[in-house]
Amino acid sequence: MIMHITPLIDPARGPSGQRLVWLATGGDGRPLGTASLRVPAAGGVADLQLRVHPAERRAGVGTRLLEVATDAAADQGMRGLLTEPVRQGEEGDRFCMATGLRQVLTLTYTRLPLDGAKPTGASVPGYRLIHWDGTVPDELANTFARSRRAMDDMPMGDTDYAPQPWDVERLHAIADAVARRGEILCTTAAVAADGEIVGFTELVVPGDGRGDGQHYGTGVLPAHRGRGLARWMKAAQITRSRECFPDLAGLLADTADSNTAMRHVNDSLGYRTTHRSLLYQRDLTPAN
Numbered sequence: 282m283i284m285h286i287t288p289l290i291d292p293a294r295g296p297s298g299q300r301l302v303w304l305a306t307g308g309d310g311r312p313l314g315t316a317s318l319r320v321p322a323a324g325g326v327a328d329l330q331l332r333v334h335p336a337e338r339r340a341g342v343g344t345r346l347l348e349v350a351t352d353a354a355a356d357q358g359m360r361g362l363l364t365e366p367v368r369q370g371e372e373g374d375r376f377c378m379a380t381g382l383r384q385v386l387t388l389t390y391t392r393l394p395l396d397g398a399k400p401t402g403a404s405v406p407g408y409r410l411i412h413w414d415g416t417v418p419d420e421l422a423n424t425f426a427r428s429r430r431a432m433d434d435m436p437m438g439d440t441d442y443a444p445q446p447w448d449v450e451r452l453h454a455i456a457d458a459v460a461r462r463g464e465i466l467c468t469t470a471a472v473a474a475d476g477e478i479v480g481f482t483e484l485v486v487p488g489d490g491r492g493d494g495q496h497y498g499t500g501v502l503p504a505h506r507g508r509g510l511a512r513w514m515k516a517a518q519i520t521r522s523r524e525c526f527p528d529l530a531g532l533l534a535d536t537a538d539s540n541t542a543m544r545h546v547n548d549s550l551g552y553r554t555t556h557r558s559l560l561y562q563r564d565l566t567p568a569n
């Protein structure tokens with residue numbers, strides 16, 4: 282098949298990195314598929330997204346786009362290239378196996394139906410919970426940024442995941458991105474007696490308050506683990522979702538299979554498995 286690859290310009294280049302995008306077109310100019318590569322400024326592993334138009338699949342377009350993205354990641358000095366989650370047994374999974382990528386992480390996807398959910402999570406003495414929607418309030422921004430390193434040691438299987446530093450600017454960028462999509466970022470945080478945020482859990486709710494909400498990160502700083510803070514925060518978040526968004530149907534969470542603690546918390550709160558997905562990596566040898 283005659284195929285052209287055109288690099289597109291992504292204007293969203295920021296301090297945390299850049300995104301490279303390619304469009305594959307046929308000899309007659311018809312679009313076949315796209316690849317996008319997020320290259321973090323801090324180095325490490327680049328995140329790949331690959332889409333081939335359903336009518337153009339099984340003709341080598343995905344393979345070609347993967348080659349282009351691989352070369353670019355190597356040029357940028359990346360150690361590897363990580364796929365988005367692909368559903369176990371489906372075409373993305375088969376494509377990754379066929380192209381020789383290495384399976385590095387298994388994620389279990391779960392859902393909690395909100396009708397009838399009565400979560401129990403006992404309060405933990407010495408801490409209090411706070412909630413906010415959207416951007417973190419200014420007076421909490423610095424302590425919230427410090428608490429984000431609670432996610433740094435989350436189990437990431439065999440991926441070359443490298444934690445990126447957190448600051449207030451990055452917190453604002455995430456909240457702004459959610460708001461631009463018309464969604465609501467709801468955060469519940471645990472505050473210790475000295476006023477420091479020591480744990481948090483985030484939920485993104487569709488702007489109209491209908492359908493399913495999606496959990497983002499949940500983390501507790503190492504010195505405060507093993508006391509029930511994660512369960513308490515999540516139970517409070519579920520209760521609050523029901524109160525604030527009465528039309529919300531359910532909550533979705535995806536958790537690495539190796540993250541025993543988080544899976545246990547979710548299981549005990551009533552989340553049930555819907556499917557599993559896999560992440561694949563291509564390892565690169567940095568050019569000398």
Ligand SMILES: CC(C)(COP(=O)(O)OP(=O)(O)OC[C@H]1O[C@@H](n2cnc3c(N)ncnc32)[C@H](O)[C@@H]1OP(=O)(O)O)[C@@H](O)C(=O)NCCC(=O)NCCS
Pocket residue numbers: 330331332333334337338339340341342343344345364365367371372373374375376377379380
């Ligand atoms: C995955 C995807 C990008 C593959 O694109 P594609 O252009 O069809 O891929 P290719 O034609 O280059 O396929 C290469 C090989 O992968 C395997 N493969 C791809 N799709 C497959 C399928 N549906 N069933 C079985 N094997 C498949 C085959 O071995 C294929 O070689 P073959 O056709 O000679 O047998 C495309 O199906 C897609 O866009 N899926 C939805 C998005 C997605 O899953 N993206 C994540 C990819 S990391």
